[in-house]
Amino acid sequence: MRSSIIDTIMLSEKRRDLMLYLSKGSKTREEIVEALEANWNLLKQPVKELKDAGLIFQKDNDYRLSNNGQLMITSLMPLLKMVNTFSSESDYWVTRNLQAVPHHLAKRMGELENSSVLTLSLDSMFEPLKHFLENTAVKRRLKIVISLFDPEAPRILKDFAEKNIEILLIFEKHTYEKMNESFGDELKSLNDYENVNFFMIEEEINPPEIVLGDEEMTIIFFNLNGKYDYRELLSSDNASLDWGNELFDYYKGISKPLVEK
The missing domain is CATH 1.10.10.10 (Winged helix-like DNA-binding domain superfamily/Winged helix DNA-binding domain)
Structure with missing residues (x-):
């Protein structure tokens, strides 16, 4: 029965x-x-x-x-x-690598049910952070996990820092090392703002790239080969945003501050 x-x-x-x-x-x-x-x-x-x-x-x-x-x-x-x-985006989810999502949040991925998958166009696929920030309103805070090498990130985020937007920026370890090698001065200048805080994940994991604004979120889950395939998950409902904030907080909890303020 x-x-x-x-x-x-x-x-x-x-x-x-x-x-x-x-x-x-x-x-x-x-x-x-x-x-x-x-x-x-x-x-x-x-x-x-x-x-x-x-x-x-x-x-x-x-x-x-x-x-x-x-x-x-x-x-x-x-x-x-x-x-x-x-089931709503089965061809997307079946090819995602979710190993970096902690178990307690993986069990609650149903909270992303109202999210949509976007394939970025040719003119924005190599600048997903820029694409998101140009198409969303940010008034108070940005929470970002950077897992992709992004030459434009320091310049773009400096514009938000100058508007007194609070920025919490978590780097995947190897991504930070590459960006610091190429754009060390720009990163230092950005991190000098009082409203900007840098963190680096110490564990050897490949976290999704996350950008959390006040009312919208984008997450780039890499494919099964750990590669970025120009698709991202967009969310704006409360359940998805709460889930995304908890994921960000998890990564922050396994990170170390890069500069004490």
């Missing part, structure tokens, strides 16, 4: 979407049709199957989850969100 109930929820997108929608509270037939963007004739069978399984109740024109249905959907919510995340 237990596996049958789980199958009822998981093996049908319509049943799954209906239960997720009803988890927000009792809904009328008209509200369900509008929210799921489906003709009621296509929803009759999923509704019947959920009623037969004791997962939803109907009273007149209102539908709601049963107590069992509410418990099931609450327990399955993280898994359902994970399914939504990976």
Whole structure:
């Protein structure tokens, strides 16, 4: 019976979407049709199957989850969100190297379900940081993990530092060494600002490149070969931003300050 109930929820997108929608509270037939963007004739069978399984109740024109249905959907919510995340951009996620994502956050990648994948155009694919910052509004703070050699980064970020934007900048170790060798003076000048703080990850990991603004985020997860393939994940919803901030804080926790202030 237990596996049958789980199958009822998981093996049908319509049943799954209906239960997720009803988890927000009792809904009328008209509200369900509008929210799921489906003709009621296509929803009759999923509704019947959920009623037969004791997962939803109907009273007149209102539908709601049963107590069992509410418990099931609450327990399955993280898994359902994970399914939504990976199924919506399956060709992208199946080729991502996620080894640098800590286990406690990897289990919650369903929180990225509302993110979208962008393939950068030819004129911006080699400057992903510049592309993001030119297309988002930053008023208070920037949190950045740099894992790609970026000659433009010191100049671009200096413009934000001069606007009194707080900048927390974490470097992947080998990326910092290469950039410091080529642009040491520019990096030192940037780090001299009181509102700029540099950190370097001490562990031998290849973290994704992250740019967190006030209301938007981009993450570059490298492919299975550890390479940048000009695709990035864009997010602006609260759940994704919270996840991204926790990932940034994790990397900051395994980093050392490059200059004490």
